[in-house]
Amino acid sequence: MSITQSERADQGIRGSLDPDGAVGQAIENGQTLPSSWYTDDSIFEQEKRAIFRRSWEYVGHRGQVAKPGDFFTCEVGGLPIVVVCGKDMVVRAFHNICRHRHHSVAVGAGNRKLLQCNYHAWTYKLDGSFNAAPRSKEDPNFDGTPLCLKTAKVDFLGNMVFVNPSGDAPSLTEALGPIPILARDRALPLDEATFQGRKSVDFDSNWKIVWDNNCECYHCPTVHPSWYKTARLDGEHLYSYPIGPLQFEVVMEQYEGLRDDNSYYCWPAIFFMSSGGAGKLPDSVADGIEEQAKQPGFIAFRFVPISTRETRIDVDVFSIDPLTEQQVDDWLELILTVVREDRDVCSRVQKAHDAGGSELGTLIPGIDSEYMTQTWEKLVHRALVHPEVPMYAPILERTDTWPPASVPAGQS
CATH class of the missing domain: 2.102.10.10 (Rieske [2Fe-2S] iron-sulphur domain)
Structure with a gap:
């Protein structure tokens, strides 16, 4: 059977990405992807075909x-x-x-x-x-x-629309795993909440830098000092753990006396979170909601890889009750204050990779958020180097506590 020019090019890229398995072994050992994976246009083009066109x-x-x-x-x-x-x-x-x-x-x-x-x-x-x-x-x-x-x-998923271009993709239900059930158990109104508004932020960074940053709050004390001073963002009150073969939940016990916030991550770039998100709800939205006794809605993020060094995040508000334009703006600005701070650090990380001199980074897999970063880098590596492996093949073991059993002894 003949192959197309793009398929032939993809095979060449795959053969040069990790010919001796050193990159895969480095990720297993807690190191990051090489800088070239964040700067090479041919790798980005391969990611579009090998990851995003095969996924929900x-x-x-x-x-x-x-x-x-x-x-x-x-x-x-x-x-x-x-x-x-x-x-x-x-x-x-x-x-x-x-x-x-x-x-x-x-x-x-x-x-x-x-x-x-x-x-x-x-x-x-x-x-x-x-x-x-x-x-x-x-x-x-x-x-x-x-x-x-x-x-x-x-x-x-509720009122969110998902698309998968692949002809052999599994169902969205299979891809999301336990996320819908757990989210509903946490009182996220996935079925009732409707779209209210959107704002977008452009990053001059590779999508993997933006996604990795969004996966963790290890950076919160230094990058988000105002939020950190008012919310409990330490390891005892904010933690993540695998809830399925390709899914994570993040629990944020930010404020004493208020309900927890919950965020959900699914390979490759599905992310949404409960109403508080980056802190307490704005007064204009929280008014009438007694001590957050119910969730008025949730926030959905769309990560759009535009080019090797360009990513856009669309931030959408979903709410049970109709919101005024001012309420939507207040809610989005609460979230975007944090997102814009992330944009600045992602830009500096991209510049370091572009400089060409950065060696492999070093993760701390025993930290829950760093474990999530390591997991996603394993998945990116697998999708590009071993595209014969199904896009949604399991990689995690579910756990209800941190650390999960799959973290090697001595790293937790």
Whole structure:
């Protein structure tokens, strides 16, 4: 069977990434990925294909596809995607690529009766099937029937929309593992809360730097001093542990007398957290919620790898009750104050990698957050060097305490 040019290039990259297994062994020993993995454009392109196009990614919310003809566009691993609600009220996802000459069939978001390429005006029905092509009747041999848009998988967690472009991907339920059940047990209103608003922050850093930073609060005393002074962010009140084969939970007992905050991480870049998140809720949002007796909503993060040194985080607010524009802004600003501080340190880490002189970093796997970082670096290594291994093959053992049994004795 012949292989494509991109597949041939991928094989070459894989062969040069870790030819003698030294990188994999270094990660097992508690060291980080080499600087080249954060600076090499060919590695980034391989990550888009080997990781993000094979995985589930949070891309939007149900309100964007609530009625027939509603659609929105996005990218997953650089691949253009359109999500659309059909006349039968079924939400579907397609590669946003016309079967004629590869122009998009939808732009932005809105409502349409047909998906139409604005290049040569080919149209497709809302179920992805071919509809018409101008002047096609002039060619008696032309048959557009088999020219359907290529499908991608789409599924929901509450009102969050997820897409997976891979044809052989497991279900979203399998990918998330115990996260939905545990989140509901912690009173996160996954089913009831609806989208209220979004703000975004651009990082001039590789996505792995941004993700690794988001996974831990080891840096909080120095990077977030104002938050650290008011909240209990020490190891006794903030800790993470594996809750499934590819999932972590972070428990944040930030304030005495208030309910805990819970965050959930799923490979490769799914992350959402309960309402407090970066501290107490803003007064405008918390008003009327007696001692946080219930969760008014949650925050969902979307990590978008744009280029080798560019990442965007979209921060979305979901709430049970409708919020005013000011309430949404207050809630988002609470979170973004911390995110912007993270942006500055991630930029400096990227510059160190770009300098080309940095050796492998050293983790402390016996610290819970560093253990999570090590786990994700193992997964990145596995996806790039051993793509024959299923994307969601287990790597963790579930535990309800820290340290997990899989941490070697003497490291905890």
